[in-house]
Amino acid sequence: MEPLRVLELYSGIGGMHQALRESCIPAQVVAAIDVNTVANEVYKYNFPHTQLLAKTIEVLTEFPKIESEHPERNRIDAEDKMERKKIEPNICSDKSRPCSGKETILFKLETLEEIDRKHHQDSDLSVQMLKDFLEDDVDVNQYFLPPKSLLRYALLFDIVKPTCRRSTCFTKGYGSYIEGTGSVLQTTEDVQIEDIYKSLTNLPQEEKITKLLMLKLRYFTPKEIANLLGFPSEFGMWDTCRPKLLFIKSARVQ
Secondary structure, three states, rough: OEEEEEEOOOOOHHHHHHHHHHOOOEEEEEEEEEOHHHHHHHHHOOOOOOOOOOOHHHHHOOOOOOOOOOOOHHHHHHHHHHHHHHHHOOOOOOOOOOOOOHOOOOOOOHHHHHHHHHHHHHOOOOOOOHHOOOOOOOHHHHHHHHHHHHHHHHHOOOOEEEOOOOOOOOOOOOOOOOOOOEEEOOOOOOOOOHHHHHHOOOOOHHHHHHOOOOOOOOOOOOOHHHHOOOOOOOOHHHHHOOOHHHHOOOOOOO
16 A cells, blocks of 8 residues: 555644644645644754745635635634633733722632542542653752732642642643643642642732742643643753743754
């Protein structure tokens, strides 16, 4: 059988290409298409011999047109639904109380069902712990959440520890948006998050920040996220795809 000729739409950083490569199915990716310039840089680094088109699929005029008359707007709207909470100065998610300027702090309430589900997932011994996917030789200081974000948004994050066996899905809004874009890592395992949050009531802002900093919350690095998604260790160029809020020192002009 002749090798399959594959057209990779919405190619991203090449997850489907990598999966096809590892499947050992005789196939050739003849072209990949994506509009995300950052993802395309990573794709080109890992698949330099594949034709990569930085365009939307609407350029494929031979395909039946199934989009509405405003395809670009619809694509953006769909992505916005995945990235629920953007980091803005005066957003309030609690509909039961009004937002009142800069002092507003957002709180995320979990149901008993959600807590039980997370406990069940973390008790599943058939799943590896997150610590198995973490980087050992990287400077993580740049990934710690700043005090301002901790004070206003810490309770919106899905917080996991290295010994957890779960995380939420990571989206392209990770690092720029709050809820539903991916988990953050609590690196001080000897500190109980429940104790920290219970102690925040009626504290002044400075003391609240001090308490929250004890958790040492940080974002996962791009390489760690790739590890969780099953990319091989040789899949590279992670400095290119770090979230905008987490610019690395090597990207700066010295």
